[in-house]
Amino acid sequence: MQGLEQGQRPAGRAPAGDRFEAAARDFRAVLPAGLEFVSLRLVEERSDSWSIRRGVLEPVQLGVDMGGMVTVHEGGGVGYASTSDLSPSGLRAAIDAARGWARRSAGRAVFDFRSVEMPHPTGSYRTPVIEPWDAVPTSEKIALLREIDGMFPVDPRVVEWSASLYAVRTRVRYLTSGGGDVEQELHHLAPDLLVVAHADGQTQKRGASGRGISQQGGWEVIDRVGLRARAARATGEALALLTAPECPSGRMDLLLDPGQMMLQIHESIGHPLELDRILGDERNYAGTSFVTLDMFGSYQYGSPLLNVTFDPTRADEFASYGWDDEGNTAERCHIIKDGLLLRPLGGVISQRRAGIAGVANARASSWNRPPIDRMANLNVEPGDKSFDQLVKMVERGVYMESNTSWSIDDSRNKFQFGCEYARLIEDGELKGVVRNPNYRGISAQFWRSLKGVGDAGTLQVNGTPFCGKGEPNQIIRVGHASPACLFADVDVFGGG
Amino acid sequence: MSDQDSAGFEALVSALSGQLVGAERLYASLNGEATSFVRINHGRIRQPGTVRQSTLSLRLVDGRRHASAELTLSGAADEDLWRGAEALRQLRELLPALPEDPHLLLHDSEAVSVDAVDSALPPAADLVDAALHEAGDADMVGIFAGGEVWRAFGSSLGQRDWFSRGSFTLDWCLVHSADKAVKSTLAGDTFDPGALRVKMAAARQQLAVLSRPARKLSPGSYRAFLSPAAVGEVMGLLSWGSFGARALAAKSSPWNKLEDGELRLDPRVHLVEDCAGGVAPRFGAEGFPVPAQVPLIAGGALVGRLVSPRSAVEFGIPHTGANSNEQPGSLSLAGGGLAPEAALSALGEGVLVGNLWYLNWSDRSVGRFTGMTRFATFWVEGGEIVAPVDVMRFDDSLYSWFGSALEDLTSTPELQLSTDTYFNRSTDSLRLPGALLSGLRFTL
Numbered sequence: 001m002q003g004l005e006q007g008q009r010p011a012g013r014a015p016a017g018d019r020f021e022a023a024a025r026d027f028r029a030v031l032p033a034g035l036e037f038v039s040l041r042l043v044e045e046r047s048d049s050w051s052i053r054r055g056v057l058e059p060v061q062l063g064v065d066m067g068g069m070v071t072v073h074e075g076g077g078v079g080y081a082s083t084s085d086l087s088p089s090g091l092r093a094a095i096d097a098a099r100g101w102a103r104r105s106a107g108r109a110v111f112d113f114r115s116v117e118m119p120h121p122t123g124s125y126r127t128p129v130i131e132p133w134d135a136v137p138t139s140e141k142i143a144l145l146r147e148i149d150g151m152f153p154v155d156p157r158v159v160e161w162s163a164s165l166y167a168v169r170t171r172v173r174y175l176t177s178g179g180g181d182v183e184q185e186l187h188h189l190a191p192d193l194l195v196v197a198h199a200d201g202q203t204q205k206r207g208a209s210g211r212g213i214s215q216q217g218g219w220e221v222i223d224r225v226g227l228r229a230r231a232a233r234a235t236g237e238a239l240a241l242l243t244a245p246e247c248p249s250g251r252m253d254l255l256l257d258p259g260q261m262m263l264q265i266h267e268s269i270g271h272p273l274e275l276d277r278i279l280g281d282e283r284n285y286a287g288t289s290f291v292t293l294d295m296f297g298s299y300q301y302g303s304p305l306l307n308v309t310f311d312p313t314r315a316d317e318f319a320s321y322g323w324d325d326e327g328n329t330a331e332r333c334h335i336i337k338d339g340l341l342l343r344p345l346g347g348v349i350s351q352r353r354a355g356i357a358g359v360a361n362a363r364a365s366s367w368n369r370p371p372i373d374r375m376a377n378l379n380v381e382p383g384d385k386s387f388d389q390l391v392k393m394v395e396r397g398v399y400m401e402s403n404t405s406w407s408i409d410d411s412r413n414k415f416q417f418g419c420e421y422a423r424l425i426e427d428g429e430l431k432g433v434v435r436n437p438n439y440r441g442i443s444a445q446f447w448r449s450l451k452g453v454g455d456a457g458t459l460q461v462n463g464t465p466f467c468g469k470g471e472p473n474q475i476i477r478v479g480h481a482s483p484a485c486l487f488a489d490v491d492v493f494g495g496g
Numbered sequence: 497m498s499d500q501d502s503a504g505f506e507a508l509v510s511a512l513s514g515q516l517v518g519a520e521r522l523y524a525s526l527n528g529e530a531t532s533f534v535r536i537n538h539g540r541i542r543q544p545g546t547v548r549q550s551t552l553s554l555r556l557v558d559g560r561r562h563a564s565a566e567l568t569l570s571g572a573a574d575e576d577l578w579r580g581a582e583a584l585r586q587l588r589e590l591l592p593a594l595p596e597d598p599h600l601l602l603h604d605s606e607a608v609s610v611d612a613v614d615s616a617l618p619p620a621a622d623l624v625d626a627a628l629h630e631a632g633d634a635d636m637v638g639i640f641a642g643g644e645v646w647r648a649f650g651s652s653l654g655q656r657d658w659f660s661r662g663s664f665t666l667d668w669c670l671v672h673s674a675d676k677a678v679k680s681t682l683a684g685d686t687f688d689p690g691a692l693r694v695k696m697a698a699a700r701q702q703l704a705v706l707s708r709p710a711r712k713l714s715p716g717s718y719r720a721f722l723s724p725a726a727v728g729e730v731m732g733l734l735s736w737g738s739f740g741a742r743a744l745a746a747k748s749s750p751w752n753k754l755e756d757g758e759l760r761l762d763p764r765v766h767l768v769e770d771c772a773g774g775v776a777p778r779f780g781a782e783g784f785p786v787p788a789q790v791p792l793i794a795g796g797a798l799v800g801r802l803v804s805p806r807s808a809v810e811f812g813i814p815h816t817g818a819n820s821n822e823q824p825g826s827l828s829l830a831g832g833g834l835a836p837e838a839a840l841s842a843l844g845e846g847v848l849v850g851n852l853w854y855l856n857w858s859d860r861s862v863g864r865f866t867g868m869t870r871f872a873t874f875w876v877e878g879g880e881i882v883a884p885v886d887v888m889r890f891d892d893s894l895y896s897w898f899g900s901a902l903e904d905l906t907s908t909p910e911l912q913l914s915t916d917t918y919f920n921r922s923t924d925s926l927r928l929p930g931a932l933l934s935g936l937r938f939t940l
Contacts, residue, residue, distance in 0.1 A: 012577025063566040080545035101544040138593040160746035198747035284638040407856040409868040471639035472917035495859030
């Protein structure tokens with residue numbers, strides 16, 4: 001503990017000035033000349049986790065995660081090294097380690113990394129925030145959780161209830177050997193709710209699909225996602241499900257709310273269109289895809305009503321940013337237009353490997369994982385039907401809300417999904433509640449049965465922190481904005 | 497001083513403990529690794545790299561008020577001490593605003609333990625070279641992950657626990673085409689080139705069978721043999737909200753009806769959380785010792801649960817040293833009477849399920865679940881593999897697979913080391929037999 005006066009408690013040594021600024025300066029100072037491509041991606045995430053369960057405030061958890069990843073392209077090879085030691089010697093060691101891997105993989109890599117022109121962007125991006133999380137007093141955070149806890153009525157059939165807030169402020173600095181220098185500051189808020197009711201051997205729950213209502217922004221997200229309104233109706237709906245009949249079985253129309261559409265888009269459009277899956281990178285873990293490179297530009301993915309956009313520029317959505325983690329500029333573009341498949345979800349390197357245009361979606365979960373192709377914000381564009389008009393289109397069917405179960409094959413084709421809550425639709429009218437609603441289908445056929453798309457009035461912006469993929473494994477944030485959508489002739493069934 | 501050895505951890509926790517004020521107490525846990533990851537696709541290198549990370553979690557307690565902070569350590573002693581002190585300052589500011597915690601339970605101990613095992617692994621790049629060489633011209637895809645992991649716990653009362661291991665996992669597929677592939681895993685704290693050769697040769701043999709025309713099955717019930725890896729996927733599903741005291745109390749476990757006696761499992765089913773037989777540390781993130789074994793299901797009946805310290809206070813029952821989410825980490829299912837080499841002849845005609853994939857609940861309260869077959873799954877006739885099977889979706893019941901449809905379990909459960917690398921390399925494991933079923937219900 002050098003430098004401390006006698007008798008003083010050891011308090012360590014504070015880094016001088018801004019840690020990112022110092023690391024950026026040191027990176028440029030220690031960067032060897034003449035390298036083909038080197039990047040440094042610095043990430044700092046500050047997180048707060050607050051929750052209340054059965055009236056008791058759970059342990060509060062704060063977090064600061066900080067480190068950097070150096071990536072090197074050299075001699076046709078590639079290598080990376082992650083380190084939390086952002087000192088000049090730490091950065092130098094990381095560059096050396098990444099170069100070592102690049103040399104070792106040269107001539108044996110999946111393609112010649114000299115053939116890809118990496119971006120060297122400059123600029124900055126910041127989530128628009130009205131009321132920063134850090135500016136909200138602790139007492140107000142606790143008061144909100146207690147307020148929501150108090151909205152779950154006392155009923156002996158309610159056996160579990162909770163609410164939580166998970167806030168993450170992410171700062172990313174991306175530098176390249178070609179002068180690239182980008183700073184991004186992203187503010188995320190992931191609220192959650194859960195009510196579990198039980199009676200006569202039946203258990204039912206209502207909530208927010210495991211933080212499925214996450215958005216970017218500050219404290220204002222609480223109102224934007226209607227957290228209080230969701231809490232107010234959760235208990236009544238869970239209790240209603242307890243005594244409801246099972247969801248009917250058979251082929252029928254299926255109307256999905258935006259909460260379940262999030263899952264449907266994610267699993268059966270997002271993942272199969274990720275270019276690294278199509279290129280085979282994920283075959284040992286997350287899986288492959290039924291989509292092949294020759295389908296882009298000619299394959300009818302869905303009915304003509306299906307329009308899907310990749311949109312990391314929508315400021316309130318959970319996976320928005322200005323540049324991806326390979327420095328590619330984020331832009332909104334159509335992935336599927338009028339049902340026709342146009343382009344995959346692949347970043348700069350995957351695009352070069354596949355010889356096809358993609359999007360800015362090479363993303364890493366943090367400083368300790370390399371970027372891979374992730375879907376980010378993937379949205380279904382609104383159509384022209386109000387919710388009532390969609391219901392009126394149904395002679396016999398089911399309306400389902402809020403995902404609770406998801407399973408799909410490794411080619412992203414045969415799926416089975418379950419929801420928390422459902423109501424019958426008969427002769428164009430919403431009828432009674434039914435429980436344990438499930439449906440199954442095949443992606444390649446399901447989207448072609450899309451027969452009604454809700455208008456902007458039915459649209460919700462949803463998102464989740466929990467998309468898992470990659471080797472080494474990564475969990476990342478995704479966003480899915482969607483209207484309610486109506487599908488024809490779906491295999492629906494209940495529980496038991 | 498380094499965070500990567502017990503002396504460095506001792507110095508850091510002692511220094512931070514010295515900064516406590518009044519009746520404050522400090523509980524610290526450490527989770528770190530220095531890992532080489534090499535990703536492979538088409539028998540070539542996709543993403544090779546190195547990750548060194550170490551995360552310190554500090555819990556500051558004052559009376560019954562407490563809060564925690566996680567921070568990344570830089571590896572530089574002075575800076576890490578400053579980071580820790582800064583975290584303590586933030587927690588100290590926060591505590592007065594928090595209510596007292598009625599469920600707080602702390603492990604007040606001065607015990608010291610060190611469980612450090614060095615490894616003699618070859619350099620990661622050499623091991624990957626050996627794997628690519630053995631794969632030859634086969635389409636190999638997967639990942640090597642190897643290096644040291646360390647876990648530690650310490651408190652201002654003097655408790656110190658240290659655990660470190662050097663180990664590796666090589667988790668790969670040889671792919672025939674599309675989704676037809678053979679999955680293999682080689683793992684341990686030493687590298688045996690002969691074992692790699694044997695595994696790769698076995699995979700190549702199965703690959704040859706995958707080249708036969710695939711059998712398309714219609715929905716319906718089929719006799720089936722689940723490999724230990726397939727049974728492992730079921731245990732993976734059960735790891736979430738099934739065995740915990742909180743899940744059972746919230747009537748959200750598929751075992752609630754087993755607990756109530758409404759549904760039954762086969763009396764040959766014996767399931768244990770077997771820390772002694774696994775590879776995980778014998779202390780939890782909150783410093784409590786983890787028992788050698790926690791029986792969960794015995795004779796087909798639910799006999800135990802995983803209880804965190806918080807649940808112990810809330811429900812007034814003894815804790816089992818479980819982590820806060822009450823997940824198992826070392827499940828062990830007892831073997832049965834079926835010799836593994838006799839599994840196919842016992843199956844006769846049916847489906848050999850090499851792997852399952854993406855399991856989830858159709859109706860959790862009755863143990864009804866769904867999922868897919870994956871990788872090397874074959875149609876068997878006369879006890880011989882005849883053809884690969886196109887992937888099928890099942891929708892069935894735990895109470896069938898481990899109850900009415902269970903014909904037998906293989907006699908020698910296999911140890912499966914986790915290849916999970918979410919956030920950090922896992923120290924979880926499973927020890928499981930294969931399972932012969934009289935019926936498995938395919939739906940799509």
